[in-house]
Amino acid sequence: MIENLEVDELVIGAGLCGLMYGLSAVSEGSSVAISEAHHKVGGYATNFYRNKRKFVFDCSQHKVSGLKENVGNLWISLKRLGLQSLLDEFELHEEIGTVVYKNQFIKLPSEPEDIKETLINYFPDEIIGIEKLFHDIESHGYQHYMFFRKLMNEYTINRDILKESRSLSKITAREYFNTLFKGQDIIEVLSPIAIYSGSISNEVNAFYFLHCLYAMFYGGPAFMKGTGQRISDLLLKEFVDRGGILLKKNKVYEMEDIGDHMLVTTRKNIVKTKRVIATCPPEDVVKMLKSDEKSQKFKQVLNNFTVGWGHFCVFVVLSVPPEELGITSPEYLLVSDTGDNFTEDDFEKDRYYDLFTLSVSNYHRVDPEGGYILQFIILDHGDRWFSLSEDQYNQRKEKIQGKLIKRVLNTFPQIEDKLVYTESSTPKTNYKFTLATKGSAFAYKMLPKTNLGLLSNFPNDKVKLVSTWSGGPGYETAMCFGFTQGKLLNMKKTQNT
Template identity: 40%
Template structure:
């Protein structure tokens, strides 16, 4: 089959939120942009699927942070003229935390959240004050690095030095040094599920950054699932004249004299000297001609660890979840053995019984989903990607029942009202998003990690942009796409202005 030839100013690989926002900003600037996506629909993890014509499931969690006065998401979407494309709804209930005999309904607003914890753990008040200070100083400044890149925020050098020290210790170490109450430590470790990390692995500064955006910016959700956001962004891009290719995977990057000149897919040869790669940078190793990447650069990839994936159980019920006792939008179930087993569970199946389990009640958010619940636990690559089909299916069924049994301890009526059940694993992640290691959350934010080499790709014209480099989540995905495109547009405008002056002087 003869390939169709396209010519573009920019080729963007990956139509997740990063790629969609980046492509929109560049297309608004008059650039010819081709956005290429392996999956059948745009959105990456911000997609959905339906079953039995009455259940709609989101592929990832539904909270979107970064709204309000200090929110980077709202700022980015408004400046890109994308904010009014979709209606965002306030999210006032963060989660209901359950641990042994304690149940705490946690509000989404940071001040109310901290007040709730001070009431629930009065002997930890001073330590909570210290944490709150760290979140609003170290966490806030790290959060504002996105604005710093745009020249809109100046960092405090002394605070930045202190923050660097926090990046060298784990979140678990940070929390155990500040708190003495086992339940409270477990609560904060459990909240990290929303960031896709385990507290024993993620560095403390990463956690404080997350805590700032999770607690001190406003949260929103989208009716119609996150697919509604992705579709709106995709439609806006095409209305600007952009080209969106789905069901199409890049299988080679063309290079000449050390510079990108295009990409190849099954049906297309796309000519361009600018390539933005939003997926896992590891994939580029096999897409570039072998001679253009030396061993020293290639070996740096070996020092990076793939982040966690997720095991999600999708439940369609024959009654509204509220009839089974699930009245809140979210629940977070923690095990008393979690703190003792956290590190061991990173390497064994203990994680399915001890790691935090999130229950998302999508029906409470939007009845149009149907009577839907999703049970999610973080997961390792383990042997998911290499198991023979029969063994894979057997393990998937076994872990599904383990997780369902945990939920039933809190909601005993659940099992007798299941009309549909399915599950996704890190292998599912790999299949539909092409994420190496089945990761849902990029590279692991381990203390002392060094990913600066990704800012200097092995060939000119190639740029890595997205959550694989700077942290997972809807907010980072959107903001990273906006920031990278805005800076690129500024460089282009500056270059045109300089060329014009040179021509006039000539």
């Protein structure tokens, strides 16, 4: 039976961005409902169990930045929402991880001065470039990182560096590195860090990459105690406790502008609302507004963007703790000897899976109660998975899983006879549970000259695009963008009454 519901705001999607928006808006006195297609909240920040709940797998990477006290944007956002108890659930990393390149295990500490010292120790001939890199991180990277504070009128743009920042946004990170360094080895050690925001150094614009480096090096890299599902569940509890409404297993089908309200048809409800907050892909928003001619023209704006990477993940259970096998770092980035500068032909012929950075995440270190868990993760495009028949899909999935396991065994042969369970997910799996376009885990690619600001001008002023699709990829960005937009839109509402 379809039920009628009336609220000030309807949020489409209960991922981290939607939950933070809902929390922010409901804390300002708005009546808010979140409609979620899945049976659990979190989007990519979810988990699943196997072997009668004996072990638990995280659906996406566990790293989150921005948790350094009074410095990180996420720390500040959670503090302002009165979520001190949630802040206590995070633990700062003692190290970012270990880059494995040409048989060297290069451990990257978590403090910027220590990272700089490590790089200089390994690459003494590159000291000038390293100093310039950290200068740029502290200036251009910091300025990009302060985007959310600028929206809140808490940060003033440094116009002295604006011209150079714009120039950096027009080139790739790899092109930028080539201007800094004399050799390729240091480039191949730094480039893999881009994967934490779903980027590749020969694609992502240098200005955004410097933002990523600032967030990781200076903002406070941390992990949630437990899996990503825990942070989602705790945000949901706060949202409901403050009066918010969650509508689970409730996909949104259509929206109609009826003058002073939007009428939204979902699987279970007809919702009358003053504003729709869409955290889903913008392409889906346009489809939901199929009778709105102005919104249909917005498709032309979307042609300016390229859907970003998803990922292929191999979930692994060992018979003993990984630490007993010498796997002590929270993360290893396995870089091929040729680095991440692959070609389109490499990708089309599957050589890519042998060449691109492969992340080995030691989940047992960050969540011992979940089991002796490792996860092998590589960025992947959904284009290669959706057109396959079921047999083709399963064969390809097994083939890629085998390639990734082989690569890990080349670095850690001691785990071969300790594997007791393996399972894999693909971008198609991601789409099944998140409905993200092409199974993308990182929204739109931050290519040179990409301007997400174009997405802020959606032609229907009762619909707001609030998500990583319009704010940039990553857990920190999703949560901060949700919080900031919730505050800003409610401030405007207050000013207009």
